[in-house]
Amino acid sequence: MSDDDALFPLELVQPETHDAGPRLIAPGAVHVAGWLTGEQQRWIVARFAEWTQGPVPLRAATLPGGHQMSVRTVCLGWHWQPYKYTREATDVNGRPVLDFPEWMVRLGRKAVAAAYASDGGENGSTALASAYTPDAALVNFYNDGAAMGMHQDKDERSDAPVVSLSIGESCVFRFGNTKTRTKPYTDVELRSGDLFVFGGPSRFAYHGIPKVLPGTAPADCGLTHGRINITMRVTGLS
Ligand SMILES: O=C(O)CCC(=O)C(=O)O
Numbered sequence: 051m052s053d054d055d056a057l058f059p060l061e062l063v064q065p066e067t068h069d070a071g072p073r074l075i076a077p078g079a080v081h082v083a084g085w086l087t088g089e090q091q092r093w094i095v096a097r098f099a100e101w102t103q104g105p106v107p108l109r110a111a112t113l114p115g116g117h118q119m120s121v122r123t124v125c126l127g128w129h130w131q132p133y134k135y136t137r138e139a140t141d142v143n144g145r146p147v148l149d150f151p152e153w154m155v156r157l158g159r160k161a162v163a164a165a166y167a168s169d170g171g172e173n174g175s176t177a178l179a180s181a182y183t184p185d186a187a188l189v190n191f192y193n194d195g196a197a198m199g200m201h202q203d204k205d206e207r208s209d210a211p212v213v214s215l216s217i218g219e220s221c222v223f224r225f226g227n228t229k230t231r232t233k234p235y236t237d238v239e240l241r242s243g244d245l246f247v248f249g250g251p252s253r254f255a256y257h258g259i260p261k262v263l264p265g266t267a268p269a270d271c272g273l274t275h276g277r278i279n280i281t282m283r284v285t286g287l288s
Pocket residue numbers: 188190198203214223257258259279281
């Protein structure tokens with residue numbers, strides 16, 4: 051058995067399907083296709099329009115090497131900038147970040163419960179879901195060829211799961227391993243309304259968005275073009 055096999059057994063990856071129901075991608079990493087209804091997606095798109103009104107605008111972050119990301123982001127709860135969380139957007143306009151909405155905490159709990167439900171609560175999934183209290187969200191907007199390179203979400207001081215929601219155009223989500231930004235990885239197509247949760251042994255796995263698939267936004271999602279992604283996190287900061 052190669053190291054890669056040990057890290058990422060092939061049997062783990064079930065055939066790709068867009069039927070509802072959780073699909074295990076790696077230990078602790080679950081894809082739930084079609085989790086949000088069209089009505090929920092349209093409602094979230096309307097909230098997104100409000101968030102982008104400020105006080106902090108949608109902005110493409112600049113990495114320490116001077117490279118500007120192609121994705122634009124607005125944050126809730128804590129403002130993320132490479133590579134830390136702050137309460138004020140000191141790399142944008144110095145204004146305070148929006149509050150983390152109560153409804154999103156409830157949605158995050160439901161998401162963790164839905165993703166980890168298949169063990170019937172036996173491995174502590176029910177307790178994990180009810181205790182889950184995300185306090186930061188990065189709300190990403192992808193258009194005009196925007197993509198996101200392979201990275202780990204590691205600016206949080208907590209190993210609580212990351213909850214990711216997708217609305218609008220489909221994308222390829224590359225979900226890798228915790229050791230390297232390269233193979234082994236699994237490419238998952240995330241469509242409008244899909245949920246992806248990564249926690250446990252996959253919490254610090256490398257992941258990225260190699261491409262968004264233009265023209266794939268469904269008519270009922272509330273977006274005509276582009277892709278919104280919300281990733282909720284527990285920062286472990288106070
Ligand atoms: O757009 C996505 O689905 C992933 C976003 C992401 O990895 C991040 O914001 O850290």
